[in-house]
Amino acid sequence: MSKLKVATVWLDGCSGCHMSFLDMDERLLKLAELIDIVYSPIVDAKVFPDEVDIALVEGAVASVDDEAKIKKVRAHSKMLIAMGDCAVAGNVPSMRNPIGPEKILDRAYIENASAQQQIPCVVVPKLLKIVRPIHEFVTVDVFLPGCPPSADTFYTALTALVTGAPLDISALTRFGA
C-alpha cells in the first residue's frame, strides 16, 4: 500500500493544535509508516502539493491570505479536516469580531507604540472584517473539536481514517475539551 499524503496547515490559531499533533510523541514515527507528511510547518515544502489525501487545518480564517489559502487547500485535498475549535467554530480568534480590525490595528500600532506609529501595510496581508470558521468558506469533511484535540484523539482518528476503521469523533473529543 502506498503511503497516504498528509498536509497540516496553519491559519489563525495559536499553534496549540499542531503542538498537540506532535504530542503523539513516539507514535508519530509509527504513523509515519502509514503516512507521508508532505506539507506542514514542521517540514520544508514551500508549495502546497497538487494532490493531498488528508489535510488537517488549524485556525480560523482571519486575513485575505488565510482565505486564499483555505480555498487552495480545499481544491487540492481529497479530505479536509477542521482541526480544533478555532477551525471548527472560530473560537478565540473570532473574539475580535465585535470590535473590528481597524480598532485592533489602532490599539497595537498607534496607541500602544512609542515610536514610528503606523499601520503595517508592506507585504503583510489585510485583515478580514470578520473572523470565521473554515466551513463558511469551503466544505469540511471531518470536524475534530477541542482546544486542542488531544494527542490520543489525533492518533485514533488518523489511524481510523488511514486504515478505514470505523470512527466516532464524539466519543473522542468535544468542543472546549
Added chain:
Amino acid sequence: MTQTITIDPVTRLEGHGKITIMLDSQGQVEDAHFHVTQVRGFEKFSEGRPFYEMPSLMARICGICPVSHLLASAKACEAIMAVRIPHTAAQLRRMLNMAQMVQSHALSFFHLSSPDLLLGMESDPRTRNIFGVAAARPDLGLAGIGLRRFGQHIIELLGSKRIHTGWVVPGGVTEPLSAAHRDEILSMLPEAFANVKLALTAYKQIADSFKQEIEVFANFPSNYLGLINEDESIEFTDGALRLIDPTGTIIEDGMTAHRFTEVIGEAVENYSYTKFVYYKPLGYPQGSYRVGPLPRLNIVKSMGTPQADAELAFFKQMSAGPIESSFHYHHARLVEALYGVENIERILADPLILDKHVRATAGVNRLEGAGQIEAPRGTLNHHYKVDENGKITWANLVVATGHNNKAMNLGVLQSAKAYVKDGKFTPGALNRVEAVIRAFDPCLSCSTHAFGQMPLVMTLVNADGEVVDQLIR
C-alpha cells in the same frame, strides 16, 4: 532592473513568516526584511473581561509556550490583587515553567533546527525534517521526541492537560501535587538527563563544521536583556531584569515588571505585524537588544546547578565578553535544557512540595499590574489596567519575538549578503538565511503570529514594475 527574492513561508518555525531580499541593479543585496504577517488583537478584545479570566484566555496566544503567558498573566493579576502566593504554589509554578522550557527547547533544537544541523543545510528538503533525522540518527530522533515528551508530560501531571491547562490561576494553582505524580516525575529524570546529554555531545561534535554560518548568523555586538537572581544566577520565573551593553557592562539592573513598562518602548516598521521593542532611554533603534537563551547566558554568572554550571563554564570560554553570534543560541538552549532537568529535580526535593496550601485569594486592591517571566525564547511582560470591579480596561503585552525583531532583521541581511552574490543563490543558501531566523526560535504565534503562502520565488522586476523573470522552487 531590481530583483526581489521572497522566501515564503519560512518553514520549520514556530509560526510562519516571510523573508524578502532586495537586490540592487548589480544583483548585490541591498536590504532584507523578515515579515510577520498576522495580527490577532488579544490586547484589545480582552477589554471588558474579568481579570481572573486573563491567564487562560492569554494562554491561547500560543500553543508552544502557553505556560509563559499563563504565568506572566497570573503575576500581573497578582499585582492587581496585591497578593503573595504560597511558597508551594510558587515552587510548583517554577517546575511548570522549567518543564515548558525543556519541551520548547527540545522542539526548537530537535524538531526544527536539527535537520539543518545534522542532515546539512544543503540536504534534500523533502527529508530535511524530524522524520529525516529519526531515519538518519534514530538515537537523536528519539532523544528529541523523548525530551519534548518529558516536559509535556510533567505539564500534564501538574495541570492535567498538556496544552492550555487551567491549573494556573491568579493567587496560585488549583491543585497541589500528589505523591504519586511526584514519584512519576522523579522516575522520568534519568532518561531526560541521558537525552539532553546526548544532544549536547552531538552538538559539540558538529558545531565546528559550521564556522562559516557562525560568522554570519546575526553575528554582531548588541545589548542583551534577561532575568537574573540577586546572586547573579539564571532565573526564569522570579528575580529581576538586567540589561547589559555589548561589552557586558550593566546598563540597568533590578528592573521589576512595573519598571519594565516605564522604560521599554515599541516601534512599528511598515513591513511587519510584530513590533520592534527597544530600551527607551537609548531610543530606537539604538536601544534594541537581544533576549533568549544566548543573552541569558551572556548576562548570568552561574546557572546554580552543578552540571549546567560546568556546561556554562565551557560555553563562556568562547569569548571574554558577551558571545555575539546568534548561531550559539542552539548551544545555549541545550545548556538551559540541562539546567531545567536539574532544577526540576531540585524543586522536587523541597520538603514542602506536597503541601496542600497552594492558592491565595484577594479582590482588586490596585487598578494596575504587570508581570514578567522568561519564556523559552526570551522576556515576556503582561501589563493590565482594571476598573474597581476587576474588569480589564487596557492591556499590553511585550513578547520575546518583538525584542529580537531588530536583530533578526539585521541577521537576515548579514547572512543574505554572505550567501546571495551577483543575483545568484542556491536553495541551500536560502535555507541558511531561513536558518538564521530558526536560531532565534521566534514564536510567531506570540508575536501576533504569521501566515502567508506562496512558493519560494525569485522575481526579476524591470524599471516599469513588470515581472520579467521568475524562478520557482
